[in-house]
Amino acid sequence: MNPLELVHDKYSYSKRVTRLTELLAENISQGERVLDVGCGDGQLAFLIGQERPDIEVHGIDVQVRENTKIRVAHFDGKRFPYSDNTFDVVMFSDVLHHTSDPRVLLNEAARVGKRAIVLKDHLLDGPFAYSTLRLMDWVGNSRHGVTLPYNYWPKQRWLKTFQSMGLVVRNWKQDLKIYPFWADPIFGRSLHFVARLEINS
Numbered sequence: 581m582n583p584l585e586l587v588h589d590k591y592s593y594s595k596r597v598t599r600l601t602e603l604l605a606e607n608i609s610q611g612e613r614v615l616d617v618g619c620g621d622g623q624l625a626f627l628i629g630q631e632r633p634d635i636e637v638h639g640i641d642v643q644v645r646e647n648t649k650i651r652v653a654h655f656d657g658k659r660f661p662y663s664d665n666t667f668d669v670v671m672f673s674d675v676l677h678h679t680s681d682p683r684v685l686l687n688e689a690a691r692v693g694k695r696a697i698v699l700k701d702h703l704l705d706g707p708f709a710y711s712t713l714r715l716m717d718w719v720g721n722s723r724h725g726v727t728l729p730y731n732y733w734p735k736q737r738w739l740k741t742f743q744s745m746g747l748v749v750r751n752w753k754q755d756l757k758i759y760p761f762w763a764d765p766i767f768g769r770s771l772h773f774v775a776r777l778e779i780n781s
Contacts, residue, residue, distance in 0.1 A: 595758065595759060595760050596758045596759060597623060597624060597627065598627075599756065599757060599758040600624060600673060600700060600756075600758060601624060601627040601628055601631055602631070603700070603753065603756060603758075603774045604624070604628055604671060604673065604698055604700060604774065605628045605631045605632050607696075607698045607751055607774065607775075607776040608628070608632060608635055608669055608671075608698060609668075609669075609695075610634055610635075611634050611635065612635050612636075612668035612669045612695065613635070613636045613638075613666075613667050613668045613669070614628075614635055614636065614637045614638070614667060614668065614669045614670075614671055614698075615637075615638050615639075615640065615660070615662070615666070615667040615669070615670045615671065615692065615693070616628075616637055616638065616639045616640070616650075616671045616673070617640055617641075617655075617660070617670060617671065617672050617675055617685065617689070618640075618641055618642070618672065618673070618674075618675035618678070619639035619640065619641055619648075619650070619652055619673075620641060620645070620724070621645050621647065621648050621649060622639050622648040622649035622650035622651075622652055623649050624673055625637045625638075625639050625649070625650050625671075626649035626650050629650070637650060638650070638651070638653070638667070639651065639652040639653070640652065640653045640654070640655045640660060640661070641654070641655070642654070642655060642656065642657045643724075643725065643726075657679075658684055658685075658688070659688060660688045660689075660691075660692050662692045663692070664691055664692060665692065665693070665694045666692045667692055667693050667694065668693065668694050668695045668696070669693060669695060669696050669697070669698055670688075670689035670690075670692060670693040670696075670697050670698075671697070671698045671699070672685065672689070672697070672698075672699050672700065672701065673700045674700055674701060674702070675701075676699070676701050676731075677701055677702050677713075677717075677729075677730070677731050677732050677733070678721075678726060678727050678728065678729065678731070679729070679731065680729055680731060682731070682733070682741070683741060683745065686741070686745060686747070687745070689779075690745065690746075690747065690779050693779055694779065695778065695779060696750070696776050696777060696778050696779055697747065697776070697777040697779065698774075698775070698776050698777075699773075699774070699775050699776075699777065700772065700773070700774045701733075701738075701772070701773065702732045702733075702771055702772060702773075703732070703733070703734060703735050703738075703754070703770060703771055703772065703773055704732040704733055704734045705734050705735055705770060705771075706769060706770060706771070709732070709771060710730075710732065712766070712767065712769075712771060713730070713732050713771060714730050716767055717730060735773070738773075742777055746779075746780040747777040747778070747779065747780070748777065748778040748780060749775055749776075749777055750775075750776045750777070750778050751774075751775060751776040752773060752774075752775045753773065753774045753775070754770045754772065754773050755768070755769075755770060756768065756772045756773070756774060758772060
């Protein structure tokens with residue numbers, strides 16, 4: 581583990597996961613059945629389930645790890661192994677920028693989800709956005725063998741894509757405060773967003 585990874589694990593990871601748990605959980609309605617796509621070790625999904633015992637969270641990933649906090653199914657990175665309308669909500673937390681075309685998984689989410697897509701991802705807006713996001717991505721993911729295409733989109737591209745797919749933005753939040761106070765002006769800023777997108781079936 582290199583020094584940057586040590587700093588990330590010791591000072592940022594816990595704060596980030598705790599805050600993301602809150603932000604994502606508040607975008608899930610009472611009793612909804614949730615699919616967490618690209619859930620990794622399932623830690624975030626597990627914590628959301630702990631905070632919201634009224635909901636049910638399932639996980640899928642292209643790389644199923646040996647020790648996961650929830651049960652995780654495998655998928656091929658393109659098609660979810662579920663029939664139409666299996667879940668109420670499909671959730672992506674920092675997943676879509678790891679794909680060459682986020683629309684592929686968004687389409688799958690709209691197929692298997694009945695109500696909404698809950699999404700946390702990055703925004704390629706502002707000075708040094710690309711270099712900052714790339715550094716964060718590398719520190720957080722390279723050691724886990726995660727694909728890193730660094731495919732970040734500006735806010736307007738996200739919004740135009742949602743509109744073209746018939747996804748309606750119900751909640752949108754930036755300035756998430758997911759890092760410690762001393763790191764947030766560098767790594768937080770307006771580089772992140774959480775949204776709930778309603779699916780128009």
